[in-house]
Amino acid sequence: MPSAATPRTITLLPGDGIGPEVTGAARRIVDASGARVRWEPCVAGGEAFARGIASGVPQETIDSISRTRVVLKGPLATPLGKGERSANVTLRGLFETFANTRPVRELPGVRTPYAGRGVDLVVVRENVEDLYAGIEHMQTPGVAQGLKLISRKGCEKIVRFAFEFARSEGRSKVSCATKSNIMKLTEGMLQHVFEEVAPEYPDIAAEHLLVDNCAHQLVMAPEQFSVIVMTNMNGDILSDLASGLGGGLGFAPSANIGSGVAIFEAVHGTAPSIAGKDVANPTALVLSAVMMLRFIGAFAEADAVENAVLVTLESHVHTSDIARVGTAVGTTAFADAVIANLGRHSRTFVPRAHKPIRVPAVPATGPRPGHRAVVGADVFVESTAGVDTIGTALQQAVAGSAVSLQMIANRGTQLWPSRAGETDVVDSWRCRFVPVAGELSDAQLLDLLQRIGTACPWTHVEKLNQFDGVNGFSKTQEGR
Ligand code: NAD
Secondary structure, rough: OOOOOEEEEEEOOOOOOOOHHHHHHHHHHHHHHOOOEEEOOOOOOOOHOOOOOOOOOOHHHHHHHHHEEEEEOOOOOOOHHHHHHHHHHHHHHHHHHOOOEEEEOOOOOOOOOOOOOOOOEEEEEEEEEEEEEEEOOEEOOEEEEEEEEEEEEHHHHHHHHHHHHHHHOOOEEEEEEEOOOOOOHHHHHHHHHHHHHHHOOOOOOOEEEEHHHHHHHHHOOOOOEEEEEHHHHHHHHHHHHHHHHHHHHHOOOEEEEEEEEEEEEEEOOOOOOHHHOOOOOHHHHHHHHHHHHHHHOOHHHHHHHHHHHHHHHHHOOOOOOOOOOOOOOOHHHHHHHHHHHHOOOOOOHHHHOOOOOOOOOOOOOOOOOOOEEEEEEEEEEEOEEEEOHHHHHHHHHHHHEEEEEEEEOOOOEEOOOOOOOOOOOOOOEEEEEEEOOOOOHHHHHHHHHHHHHHOOOOEEEEEEEEEEOEEEEOOOOOOO
């Protein structure tokens, strides 16, 4: 039975490669479930690039998504070296879909090394920030730098989303995996926000673990996890690992959820070598459509489609990616089998009871410090000289000024005034200057840059901020 009187309009992006085949299969199955949806097919990716649209997303598609707010999307080919950007990145940036959600559950009839262990987890990955903001600079001809940007707001949004998602699926545990032991300010921010927010969800157990341990645990005992929240790059890597636990790319759905717009798609790409042959496995896209149906509140239809997929897999109707030789069915035949199984229930797998998800609203800024001070500056300079020569030149350059040289480090290891061990250096040096008295003013900083410019050319500058007496910068191993 339809769950709502008015059909919900969905933007449908068939995409490239196997995209039209798997989205076509999902569309037929959703329609056959009786879900009240109206599809608005639009273009993105290859066809848009062919029309000369460098972003890969035509304005009509942007207008459609702005109206419908919900998208079912096929994979889009990323153009290689033609000056175009990835249409996926364009979509993510345009609609701020900050939460990438990838469930992995053991499926009946799908053989994996983990079968029988009860794997049933969801990786929630922050989807906008981190190294993926793509802010990169060559510091010197041989040293590249990428900015790992993590905001308190971004952490709070993804952490609250992870707890809300757990609640919507009746899950009782959320794990947060970070590299906070090394990146205390960036990765540490996610851990701190997680520990701050967790008590607001007393019905859900919360644990923090280091992300390298999480990788190990995912392989050794994945059944211990339920929801795992991570920053962008860690989540990118470990969600791919996790999809391998559930049968691989043909079975891995995902949702990209923002405050206003949600995009549902399979984890896999365009699979060009099998495109147009009616052999692709549509399960991942169909399960993405199941997530979409739940998102729009069509819970009964979502359960019906999920059950029909499970019954189909249980009865060993498999596409060639997992079928034993000679028994494979094609994309169309698999979809036909799922449609024929609508109304039947899996013998072994019970869909979870779902409640609507509440996408959290987070204030624009977090707590503001009462007092802030600039207590120094790290000035990065380029030089092929030895550290003692650089130290002497910089000391002479600032002699008699308002600042003094405190230390010099190379790739995070302090080498001046004292050093420990042996370090192979590169030509980019971090030189820490502190005021002789009081705080560092902008005028003093500009004077510093002018003075040292003659000794060693500087490449970039970071102010050393203190917020309410707490250092907002990392120390070297020497503790400076
Ligand atoms: P891919 O996922 O397309 O293919 C990897 C392997 O898995 C191939 O052997 C492929 O045949 C197989 N495979 C993938 N999906 C399958 C399915 N449903 N059924 C059966 N087999 C399947 O990854 P790739 O080859 O690295 O990427 C191809 C293109 O897709 C690239 O242009 C890439 O940028 C793009 N891509 C897009 C998205 C997206 O739009 N979200 C995601 C990943 C890759």
